[in-house]
Amino acid sequence: MNSEHIKLAARNVDLWFGAKHVLKQVNAAFPQNEVTALIGPSGCGKSTLLRSFNRMHDLVPDVRIEGKLLLEEQDLYDKKASVTQLRKRIGMVFQKPNPFPKSIYENITYGLKINGVPAGQHKEIVERSLKESFIWDEVKDDLDKPAMRLSGGQQQRLCIARTVALRPEVILMDEPCSALDPLSTLKIEELIIKLKEEYTIVIVTHNMQQAQRVADKTYFLYLGEVIENGPTASIFNDPKQQLTKNYVTGHFG
Amino acid sequence: MHIQARERIDGLVRSLIKATGLIVISILGGIFFMLLWNTVSFFIHVSPLDFITGTQWNPTGRHATYGILPLLVSTCLVTLGAMAIAIPLGIGTAAFMSEYAGKRLKNILKPAVEMLAAVPSVAIGFLGIVALGPGIARLTQLSNGLNALNGAILLSVMSLPTIITVAEDAINGVPATYKEASLGIGATKWQTLTRVTIPAAAPGIVAAIMLGVGRAIGETMTVLMATGNAASFPKGFFDSVRTITATIAIEMGEVPYQTTHYYSLFAIAGILFLLTLVVNMAGEYFVNKFRKFHSA
Numbered sequence: 001m002n003s004e005h006i007k008l009a010a011r012n013v014d015l016w017f018g019a020k021h022v023l024k025q026v027n028a029a030f031p032q033n034e035v036t037a038l039i040g041p042s043g044c045g046k047s048t049l050l051r052s053f054n055r056m057h058d059l060v061p062d063v064r065i066e067g068k069l070l071l072e073e074q075d076l077y078d079k080k081a082s083v084t085q086l087r088k089r090i091g092m093v094f095q096k097p098n099p100f101p102k103s104i105y106e107n108i109t110y111g112l113k114i115n116g117v118p119a120g121q122h123k124e125i126v127e128r129s130l131k132e133s134f135i136w137d138e139v140k141d142d143l144d145k146p147a148m149r150l151s152g153g154q155q156q157r158l159c160i161a162r163t164v165a166l167r168p169e170v171i172l173m174d175e176p177c178s179a180l181d182p183l184s185t186l187k188i189e190e191l192i193i194k195l196k197e198e199y200t201i202v203i204v205t206h207n208m209q210q211a212q213r214v215a216d217k218t219y220f221l222y223l224g225e226v227i228e229n230g231p232t233a234s235i236f237n238d239p240k241q242q243l244t245k246n247y248v249t250g251h252f253g
Numbered sequence: 254m255h256i257q258a259r260e261r262i263d264g265l266v267r268s269l270i271k272a273t274g275l276i277v278i279s280i281l282g283g284i285f286f287m288l289l290w291n292t293v294s295f296f297i298h299v300s301p302l303d304f305i306t307g308t309q310w311n312p313t314g315r316h317a318t319y320g321i322l323p324l325l326v327s328t329c330l331v332t333l334g335a336m337a338i339a340i341p342l343g344i345g346t347a348a349f350m351s352e353y354a355g356k357r358l359k360n361i362l363k364p365a366v367e368m369l370a371a372v373p374s375v376a377i378g379f380l381g382i383v384a385l386g387p388g389i390a391r392l393t394q395l396s397n398g399l400n401a402l403n404g405a406i407l408l409s410v411m412s413l414p415t416i417i418t419v420a421e422d423a424i425n426g427v428p429a430t431y432k433e434a435s436l437g438i439g440a441t442k443w444q445t446l447t448r449v450t451i452p453a454a455a456p457g458i459v460a461a462i463m464l465g466v467g468r469a470i471g472e473t474m475t476v477l478m479a480t481g482n483a484a485s486f487p488k489g490f491f492d493s494v495r496t497i498t499a500t501i502a503i504e505m506g507e508v509p510y511q512t513t514h515y516y517s518l519f520a521i522a523g524i525l526f527l528l529t530l531v532v533n534m535a536g537e538y539f540v541n542k543f544r545k546f547h548s549a
């Protein structure tokens with residue numbers, strides 16, 4: 001991309017679960033139409049950071065957030081901001097595929113109905129989003145079948161289709177391949193690279209190779225702090241910090 | 254030697270368990286057989302068609318009539334009325350407790366519901382006579398408030414704990430990932446509850462309803478006390494009614510053995526049994542139908 005347009009950003013974000021300080025002065029900026037990877041050892045706060053962008057922590061009692069989280073110029077935690085509107089603009093794909101216990105077709109139309117998309121457009125959008133998620137050919141004859149009958153990889157692609165159906169601006173992915181076999185993983189990675197043409201993507205991953213295959217930029221987190229960030233190649237090949245180096249070379253994590 | 258002793262005990266326990274199982278099954282079989290035997294004896298005296306279509310239950314009159322319809326309609330009226338109140342209230346409370354109520358409120362509500370289940374039916378019937386009955390009478394300008402409505406309200410109170418407890422377990426059991434998926438798409442809490450959580454909990458909720466219906470259909474003491482027990486054909490909720498259970502309870506104590514009247518009580522018990530069976534099977538059917546979408 002030419003001059004970078006920052007789509008999503010965190011400014012001096014601190015987050016506590018009760019007394020536990022989980023995110024510490026986190027600063028991050030995710031450019032439009034790029035894939036940014038969040039890496040770091042388990043428990044360092046990657047999911048917590050990701051989930052703070054679509055306000056999934058709203059459900060958790062005793063959580064406290066300070067600092068600013070921004071989508072373009074919009075303060076995500078502004079009292080006047082509509083959470084449901086924000087979540088429509090910032091879609092999320094979860095670690096474990098979580099289709100609804102409904103048919104494949106209904107899995108997509110659920111979000112359309114919720115967001116008031118006229119019924120006349122449903123069929124077309126279902127087809128389009130399933131095609132965009134590279135799953136159309138596999139399910140086009142079984143749209144009325146329960147989504148739970150699909151394989152894990154298919155379920156995850158259906159979840160991605162469910163998200164892209166709403167044309168969000170940002171897609172957050174929390175280890176989307178951790179429950180999948182290598183072949184499905186590869187398919188999803190291809191899909192991610194394709195999707196960035198239209199969306200801004202932030203992906204949490206434990207898989208170093210995956211980060212290098214899909215991500216333009218990478219953030220390394222450790223104990224709730226951003227230790228280092230930059231173009232993926234330089235994080236992996238020329239890390240400035242010793243911690244980063246240890247992590248990407250597999251000395252811990 | 255130790256091992257031998259233990260094996261002997263193990264064998265003993267196994268036959269003991271087998272024996273108790275057999276006893277339960279034979280008791281069940283015995284009850285069923287007795288019902289069937291006496292019902293057949295009844296149908297030797299009275300034609301099944303007259304029994305099923307008869308609109309008068311008057312076994313002690315000069316011309317005894319054994320029409321089950323008024324009793325059946327009474328039972329259905331009271332049960333349906335009870336469910337019309339208890340199902341929305343029960344599911345609503347269950348959903349509120351598991352999705353909206355804070356920890357503290359939940360810690361008050363849960364024991365309260367459990368305590369409601371512990372109130373003896375005779376006490377609830379008593380309340381129906383002294384509190385609810387006069388209240389209904391005053392509001393409706395009727396001479397007394399012992400009618401189907403009274404019974405329905407009381408039965409709804411009695412089936413609420415069952416419905417709430419089972420439905421709440423079902424709603425709690427819905428994986429958090431479904432809710433996150435729905436909220437993540439931009440659904441509100443309410444949309445998530447009504448369109449994802451409750452449908453996903455449907456098998457458990459249907460089971461809760463069926464248990465509630467079972468509780469209401471079979472309840473005797475409360476309806477006996479609160480519904481007035483007129484055996485005439487009920488026209489609505491403000492009529493006094495007499496359910497199948499109440500009829501058996503009232504008449505069984507006074508009826509001479511081995512008479513047509515005696516047999517007739519088994520016949521209506523048989524019908525009650527069939528009714529419960531149908532309710533349970535319908536419940537099972539729906540549970541399976543919903544489960545289809547849950548697992549591969």
Ligand SMILES: Nc1ncnc2c1ncn2[C@@H]1O[C@H](COP(=O)(O)OP(=O)(O)O)[C@@H](O)[C@H]1O
Binds near residue numbers: 040041047048
């Ligand atoms: N809902 C929660 N309540 C309390 N602590 C939490 C909660 N969610 C996460 N944590 C804690 O926050 C820390 C960061 O967790 P997480 O963001 O899931 O890590 P990661 O995704 O990097 O593995 C962990 O120590 C975890 O135990």
Ligand SMILES: [Mg+2]
Binds near residue numbers: 047048
């Ligand atoms: Mg995580």
